[in-house]
Amino acid sequence: MIRLHGFALSNYYNKVKFALLEFGIPFEEVLTIPSQDAEILRHSPLGKVPFIQTEHGSLCESQAILEYVAAVYPDKAIFSRDPWEAAKERELMTFVDVHLELTARNLYKQAFFGGTVTDATQGRTEKLLIHHIRGFRRIAAFTPFLRGERFSIADVAGFASLPLVGMATQAVYGRDFLLDVGIDWKPYVKAVNARPAAQRVTDDRKAYVEAQRKQ
Structure with a gap:
């Protein structure tokens, strides 16, 4: 399952969250504040949110996350099939x-x-x-x-x-x-x-x- 890190005031976090909810993608929310702590930087190189944890590793940047999810769940047609x-x-x-x-x-x-x-x-x-x-x-x-x-x-x-x-x-x-x-x-x-x-x-x-x- 995707673990989505961020917080509810972040518009880019909400962009990803909205998409996951809208298209029925299972995920778990993890409250995470932007930080330069080493643990956060291990997942998000600039310490920003959102980022996700997957079975393959971590991924940041909202658009890259959506592209990944769309590829993993092609049946959801997150982007138009045309x-x-x-x-x-x-x-x-x-x-x-x-x-x-x-x-x-x-x-x-x-x-x-x-x-x-x-x-x-x-x-x-x-x-x-x-x-x-x-x-x-x-x-x-x-x-x-x-x-x-x-x-x-x-x-x-x-x-x-x-x-x-x-x-x-x-x-x-x-x-x-x-x-x-x-x-x-x-x-x-x-x-x-x-x-x-x-x-x-x-x-x-x-x-x-x-x-x-x-x-």
């Missing part, structure tokens, strides 16, 4: 993870953790994000899912990370960059969250936050 559709799903996931979330991550210190980012960082990030979001809007359908009427694996990435992009830009710049280009991500998240697997991820994240508040 090669073109599967490629378009991967394209969307790359946009969400790399061009949007990774760029917006430069803002998280100020948006979510009470710190500040420099004016130079804000200016550079604004320019990149606007460019990247406009590109993403050209390929994402939102009718209601990223590829159209059909839920796909791309939506595990969208569900996990698009809210962070919107909230971070709103917090730092006073406006939601996604809304600026016509991406109303709240109805999208609501549509995805109607799925039991997504609701489980949401509930577990809220429970984790509540538990942290009580400590």
Whole structure:
């Protein structure tokens, strides 16, 4: 059985968790906080989450994990069986993870953790994000899912990370960059969250936050 390491506030952990739940892949959750401890580095070379433990060894990086799971469980059709559709799903996931979330991550210190980012960082990030979001809007359908009427694996990435992009830009710049280009991500998240697997991820994240508040 797959052992999934991470914690419920991590969007990339939730990306993998959502996929495993959605496609009925058996797994065990192991609460793990990012760390530079030797034991963590033995499984995840940068000390990040998520990572998984399998009968073959450890594997990190959310996209690599999903590719591995899709190969091990071909009957689940985690990616579309149509090669073109599967490629378009991967394209969307790359946009969400790399061009949007990774760029917006430069803002998280100020948006979510009470710190500040420099004016130079804000200016550079604004320019990149606007460019990247406009590109993403050209390929994402939102009718209601990223590829159209059909839920796909791309939506595990969208569900996990698009809210962070919107909230971070709103917090730092006073406006939601996604809304600026016509991406109303709240109805999208609501549509995805109607799925039991997504609701489980949401509930577990809220429970984790509540538990942290009580400590």
